[in-house]
Amino acid sequence: MAYIHERDDWPRFRWRYDALATRLAAVRHRQGRLLGRMDNLGFALRAEASLDSLTEEVVESSDIEGEVLSRAQVRSSIARRLSLDIGALAPADRHVDGVVEMMLDATRHHDARLTADRLFGWHAALFPTGRSGLRRIRVGGWRTDETGPMQVVSGPPERERVHYEAPAAARVAAEMGAFLDWFDGGAAIDPVLKAGVAHLWFVTVHPFDDGNGRIARAIADMALARSERSAQRFYSMSAQIRLERRAYYDMLEATQKGDLDITPWLTWFLDCLDRAFDHAETILASVFRKARFREVHAGASLNSRQRLMLDRLLDGFEGKLTTSKWARIARCSQDTALRDIDDLIRRGLLVRDPAGGRSTRYSLVDR
Numbered sequence: 001m002a003y004i005h006e007r008d009d010w011p012r013f014r015w016r017y018d019a020l021a022t023r024l025a026a027v028r029h030r031q032g033r034l035l036g037r038m039d040n041l042g043f044a045l046r047a048e049a050s051l052d053s054l055t056e057e058v059v060e061s062s063d064i065e066g067e068v069l070s071r072a073q074v075r076s077s078i079a080r081r082l083s084l085d086i087g088a089l090a091p092a093d094r095h096v097d098g099v100v101e102m103m104l105d106a107t108r109h110h111d112a113r114l115t116a117d118r119l120f121g122w123h124a125a126l127f128p129t130g131r132s133g134l135r136r137i138r139v140g141g142w143r144t145d146e147t148g149p150m151q152v153v154s155g156p157p158e159r160e161r162v163h164y165e166a167p168a169a170a171r172v173a174a175e176m177g178a179f180l181d182w183f184d185g186g187a188a189i190d191p192v193l194k195a196g197v198a199h200l201w202f203v204t205v206h207p208f209d210d211g212n213g214r215i216a217r218a219i220a221d222m223a224l225a226r227s228e229r230s231a232q233r234f235y236s237m238s239a240q241i242r243l244e245r246r247a248y249y250d251m252l253e254a255t256q257k258g259d260l261d262i263t264p265w266l267t268w269f270l271d272c273l274d275r276a277f278d279h280a281e282t283i284l285a286s287v288f289r290k291a292r293f294r295e296v297h298a299g300a301s302l303n304s305r306q307r308l309m310l311d312r313l314l315d316g317f318e319g320k321l322t323t324s325k326w327a328r329i330a331r332c333s334q335d336t337a338l339r340d341i342d343d344l345i346r347r348g349l350l351v352r353d354p355a356g357g358r359s360t361r362y363s364l365v366d367r
Contacts, residue, residue: 166206191227
């Protein structure tokens with residue numbers, strides 16, 4: 001099996017622009033419309049929409065690789081770094097802060113050159129302990145072949161299927177040099193197409209022991225931020241990729257086993273981005289819902305625990321709210337939690353859910 005990087009014309013990617021032109025124009029139009037709508041919002045709503053989108057991006061990009069991050073921790077970590085007031089901030093683990101730092105550096109400083117040293121910093125932020133799970137990995141440096149070739153495999157050890165084998169480690173420095181020169185220079189190319197090519201090129205070289213997918217998606221977000229000339233994010237490509245994870249991996253595998261005509265990959269990338277804009281409407285609706293709720297109840301006299309928990313519910317509470325969860329998060333007794341909840345029910349802010357299970361559950365009242 002010959003992989004794309006083994007071909008004589010690697011890495012001279014090509015594509016049929018006539019097959020992409022209509023899709024690219026449609027995506028650019030939707031991108032412009034979304035940015036125009038966000039520009040018409042006030043600063044606070046725009047910042048909240050960007051916070052929600054960045055939270056989605058970080059959480060879902062990690063989930064694609066099977067790593068589940070706490071949404072509350074991610075949101076708090078982003079808010080802290082952007083100096084956004086979202087009430088009480090949940091403490092974040094080191095590895096959560098690391099993923100957030102990488103994503104914010106990619107998007108907030110999208111105009112800065114992408115260098116090997118910058119990528120090494122991102123990689124070190126992803127793996128602050130120097131380990132991927134229990135396995136020690138080389139952090140902040142290109143991979144080696146000490147443990148064998150870099151392969152993408154699935155299945156149990158006795159029936160492993162090799163989906164892809166990356167270039168030998170001895171080639172990585174030169175391959176990344178060519179990639180980085182192209183990313184910040186090279187021939188003129190629409191920045192949205194550049195995001196798709198960069199994603200594919202980076203993950204094909206697979207320069208690190210681990211974290212290549214997350215870094216590839218951060219690089220794509222960096223290119224998309226350049227295309228919009230904006231550090232604020234209002235949609236999540238990674239959230240859409242996670243929803244289409246099987247198609248994503250199938251398309252990557254087919255492309256990496258094909259030739260240098262990557263039209264099918266770019267077609268899929270543009271279509272996926274277009275569907276990501278659909279989800280942006282959901283994020284925007286959520287922001288308006290939260291703003292409306294806070295406006296309606298602006299005069300309510302609430303204690304600090306109630307403000308904390310209402311903010312959690314508005315931001316997308318994980319699972320169902322119960323008195324025990326309230327007590328744990330607000331750091332109070334269950335009796336105090338129940339008094340807080342009963343008070344909010346009397347005020348019409350919370351409602352008891354229909355009976356189900358051993359614990360009573362509660363939800364926000366939308367108006």
